[in-house]
Amino acid sequence: xxxxxxxxxxxxxxxxxxxxxxxxxxxxxxxxxxxxxxxxxxxxxxxxxxxxxxxxxxxxxxxxxxxxxxxxxxxxxxxxxxxxxxxxxxxxxxxxxxxxxxxxxxxxxxxxxxxxxxxxxxxxxxxxxxxxxxxxxxxxxxxxxxxxxxxxxxxxxxxxxxxxxxxxxxxxxxxxxxxxxxx
Numbered sequence: 697x698x699x700x701x702x703x704x705x706x707x708x709x710x711x712x713x714x715x716x717x718x719x720x721x722x723x724x725x726x727x728x729x730x731x732x733x734x735x736x737x738x739x740x741x742x743x744x745x746x747x748x749x750x751x752x753x754x755x756x757x758x759x760x761x762x763x764x765x766x767x768x769x770x771x772x773x774x775x776x777x778x779x780x781x782x783x784x785x786x787x788x789x790x791x792x793x794x795x796x797x798x799x800x801x802x803x804x805x806x807x808x809x810x811x812x813x814x815x816x817x818x819x820x821x822x823x824x825x826x827x828x829x830x831x832x833x834x835x836x837x838x839x840x841x842x843x844x845x846x847x848x849x850x851x852x853x854x855x856x857x858x859x860x861x862x863x864x865x866x867x868x869x870x871x872x873x874x875x876x877x878x879x
Contacts (some may be wrong), residue, residue: 698800702801704843713781720779723779736850764785774795
């Protein structure tokens with residue numbers, strides 16, 4: 697089984713992946729790492745410029761989709777179960793992959809992002825804490841719109857979506873329960 701945790705930035709995807717990995721005793725990777733590896737190879741693709749417009753989100757995910765598929769193919773060949781999380785795929789891509797692989801997916805968003813929340817849950821990415829204040833404000837402003845886009849896409853393709861704006865830890869517990877239901 698391949699577990700895909702997608703969604704908006706700063707919504708708890710990496711934390712959920714880490715928790716699921718420990719609970720299920722399986723490996724995981726972030727698409728952030730896969731994108732960094734592609735940058736090292738100077739692969740022509742979307743640059744690391746922040747752009748939360750739906751057209752840009754779709755274009756980046758479409759560009760990344762063949763790489764994600766190859767990674768899933770490899771992970772599926774080497775492990776019975778694996779978790780992949782990140783912002784670099786959308787429900788449409790998961791629907792395509794589900795025709796070839798056993799997949800469970802969930803998408804996370806945060807429609808009530810604040811600067812306090814942004815700094816309170818820094819995640820594992822070192823880059824966020826050192827961003828200039830205006831960039832942090834831009835991300836805080838964009839995450840709710842990105843989340844709404846993901847919510848709509850998830851509904852269109854029938855994948856669960858969870859807004860982590862409430863009690864963060866309780867939301868992640870609920871997300872884990874959704875992903876592991878019937879296991």
